[in-house]
Structures are given as structure tokens and as C-alpha cells.
Amino acid sequence: MMKKALEITPNLEPLFGTRDENLRLMEDSLHVRIDLKSDAVQVEGPQESLARVERIFADYEHLRRNGVNLQNGELHGMLKLVVCDPAVTLRSLVESGKQRSAGIKRMVQPRSLNQRHYVEAIEQTDMVFGIGPAGTGKTYLAVAMAAAALLAKKVSRIVLVRPAVEAGERLGFLPGSLQEKVDPYLRPLYDALYDLLEPERVDKMLERNVIEVAPLAFMRGRTLNDAFIIMDEAQNTTSEQMKMFLTRLGNNAKAVITGDVTQIDLPNPRKSGLIEAMNILDGVDGIRFIRFEDGDVVRHHLVQRIIRAYDSFGRGQQELPLTLPESDQKRAPSKPQ
Structure with a gap:
């Protein structure tokens, strides 16, 4: 065990995170063990770990001096x-x-x-689930x-696809053109585009069918x-x-298929094309499957807890006996003849 004092400045304080969550991590x-002093951070631990903590502090300072200001959620994930x-x-x-984000706002x-495995798989493989x-x-x-x-000219267009399946609601007959009728189903894809690129640029690309x-x-x-x-909400196929x-994939094409098998809106969830593809294509050369868990959730921290609560409830429901125990069967009222 060794000790080392790392000098801190006010500019380094964002590295600590909300309520020092990054230090706890x-x-x-x-x-x-990390102790905050008035003008330094006292770190105690194995030599290799001390060196890694010191490297994190030095890298953060280097990035800050070069104009890279990381938001807290982004920094914590990194x-x-x-x-x-x-x-x-x-x-x-x-x-x-x-390098990955040239020309993109974020x-x-x-x-x-x-998420890292997912991004690397997309870079290296032509089809990723x-x-x-x-x-x-x-x-x-x-x-x-x-x-x-697209911006790096690796492809000439983007095609974003979604099955138009209602999520437990009856939307009825929507007014407008065919495109206007299906737009509500595709809104999450538009949201991502406008968040990543300038709205005017997205509109021009949509107009010219580049997107x-x-x-x-x-x-x-x-x-x-x-x-x-990209096919989104693939569990509803x-x-x-x-x-x-x-089988639409042509030359110099790449496909990403995303889905959540716990949110199937088909009349018969057992007929989901995503679940079938997971079984049929597992192990096929050139196709990668990346499975995310609740720990990968990057929305509000409550979302992670909600997913865990629903998973626990689902497992509890599956474990319930299909028939009443004998003692309960005796007490249960008989059906009228």
C-alpha cells in the first residue's frame, strides 16, 4: 500500500462528479482510498492503482486545457x-x-x-443486432x-426503418398523406437525427432522399x-x-437492428421476428449480437431502477405455481355444476 497527494485546482473539481460519485467509482x-484535503487529493492503495488514478487526473487536466469540457453524465460513463x-x-x-464524430454536433x-462493444461491432461488422x-x-x-x-463518405445514404405497430393503443385513421400517417411511428429516429446534425442539414438530406x-x-x-x-423496434417484426x-442488404451496405424483447406489441409475442433471428443467426459469421443490460441505461437514473423493478416482477410472475397447492385446492370453492 502506498500514499500519494495529487494537487488540485478549482478547475479539477468537476472531475469529482455529483456528490463525489466519480471519486467513489x-x-x-x-x-x-481517496480523501479530499483543502489543496490536494490524498490517494492510498496499490502502486498500479495509484498510477491509474494519477493518469485520470492528468488526462482530465490535459483535456480541459485543450478546450474539452466533459458533461458530468458523459464523464462518469467514460x-x-x-x-x-x-x-x-x-x-x-x-x-x-x-474521429468518430467528425461533422456531428455531439x-x-x-x-x-x-456500448463500447456495440460501437466497435458497428465499425467492424456489416450486420449488428x-x-x-x-x-x-x-x-x-x-x-x-x-x-x-455518411459525412465521412463511407456510404452515400442512410435508411431508417421501423415497423408501424401501435404500442398498446388504437390510433385510428390519421389524417394527411401516407408519409404524414407513418411519421408518428418514426419520430424517435427524427429526434436522434436532429440532435446530432443541424436541423437545416437534416431537412435538406431528407428532401434529397440522402436520408x-x-x-x-x-x-x-x-x-x-x-x-x-437501421431497423428500430425490431421486436415488433x-x-x-x-x-x-x-435480405435487402446490397453492396457496401451496413445494417444495424435494434430491439427490446420485453416490449413486444405484436398480437402474438411468440411470433416476434427478432426472437427468431436471435436463435437462427446466432453464430453466423459476419453478424454480431450485442446484448445490453439495465446497467447500460443512460437516461434518468430512475429508468434503471424502473427496469430492474419490472424484471424482478416478471421473474416473480414466472415463478408462481400454475395450479393451487393441495391445501389451497381443498379450501377453494368448487365450481357450480
Whole structure:
């Protein structure tokens, strides 16, 4: 065990996080003890861990001096990656994020280990499935990677697809053109685009069909060349729709399929094309499956707790006996003849 005092300045205080959550993360993950003094941070622990904490402080200061100001949620996510892997540093994450995000308003930066695997899989593989609960960044990261590929001229267009299935509601007959009727189903994809690119630029690309947003039914019979294709809410596809979509891939095309198997809105959830594809395509060369967990949620911290509560409730329901125990059966009133 060794001790080291790291000098701090007011500019370093954002590194500590809300209620010092980033310091607690370093303590728990790197097995060190961190004490805040008036003009220094006292760190105690194994030599290797001390060196890693010191590197985090030095990298943060270097980035700040070079005009990189990380938001707290973004910084906390990056630190989770840094403490998990000794080969990863704050500086390397920011540099790779900058390269990935040329021309985009926001830096495309994974905030969890699974998000990092997801981004790397999209970069290295032509077809990737991102499967997991709401709020884990599946769609947002996919749209960000698509926008980056388009701006880097790796593809000539983006195709964003969603099955038009109502989420437990009856929307009835919507007024307007066909595009106006399906737009409500595709709104999350538009939201991601406008968050990543200038609105005027998005509108021009949509006008020129450089970015196409369409319901899944419009994909039948097409071959999509030189394109980055994303299908969102894939859990709401039928078996036939999923096979149809997966076979649209043309030359120099990349596909990302996202979905959450706990939110199936089909009349028969067992017929989900996503679940079938997970079984049929697992192990197929050139296809990657990235599974997200509640720990990957990057929305409000309550979302993570809500997902865990629903998972626990679901498991409890599955464990309930299908028939009453004998003692209860004796007490249960008999059915009228």
C-alpha cells in the first residue's frame, strides 16, 4: 500500500462528479482510498492503482486545457470504461470519439462497456443486432454511427426503418398523406437525427432522399446498396418481415437492428421476428449480437431502477405455481355444476 497527494485546482473539481460519485467509482473499482484535503487529493492503495488514478487526473487536466469540457453524465460513463480496462484512458476515449464524430454536433462516445462493444461491432461488422432495455443508447448510437459514416463518405445514404405497430393503443385513421400517417411511428429516429446534425442539414438530406425514413413495409422488393440501414423496434417484426429486411442488404451496405424483447406489441409475442433471428443467426459469421443490460441505461437514473423493478416482477410472475397447492385446492370453492 502506498500514499500519494495529487494537487488540485478549482478547475479539477468537476472531475469529482455529483456528490463525489466519480471519486467513489475510482475507489470501488481500483481499490483505493481517496480523501479530499483543502489543496490536494490524498490517494492510498496499490502502486498500479495509484498510477491509474494519477493518469485520470492528468488526462482530465490535459483535456480541459485543450478546450474539452466533459458533461458530468458523459464523464462518469467514460470513467466507467477507464476503470474497467487498464489499456483505456480518458484521452484515448476522447480522441477516438472525435474521429468518430467528425461533422456531428455531439461526440459519439460510449458510456458503458456494452456500448463500447456495440460501437466497435458497428465499425467492424456489416450486420449488428443491439438487443436490450429502453434507454441503453441502442438507437441513438446507431443513428450517430450512420451519420458519421455518411459525412465521412463511407456510404452515400442512410435508411431508417421501423415497423408501424401501435404500442398498446388504437390510433385510428390519421389524417394527411401516407408519409404524414407513418411519421408518428418514426419520430424517435427524427429526434436522434436532429440532435446530432443541424436541423437545416437534416431537412435538406431528407428532401434529397440522402436520408430516408420509412416504415418497414416500404422495404419489400428493394436492394439497398452503398447505404447504412437501421431497423428500430425490431421486436415488433414478424418472422416474414425480419427475413425480408435482412435480405435487402446490397453492396457496401451496413445494417444495424435494434430491439427490446420485453416490449413486444405484436398480437402474438411468440411470433416476434427478432426472437427468431436471435436463435437462427446466432453464430453466423459476419453478424454480431450485442446484448445490453439495465446497467447500460443512460437516461434518468430512475429508468434503471424502473427496469430492474419490472424484471424482478416478471421473474416473480414466472415463478408462481400454475395450479393451487393441495391445501389451497381443498379450501377453494368448487365450481357450480
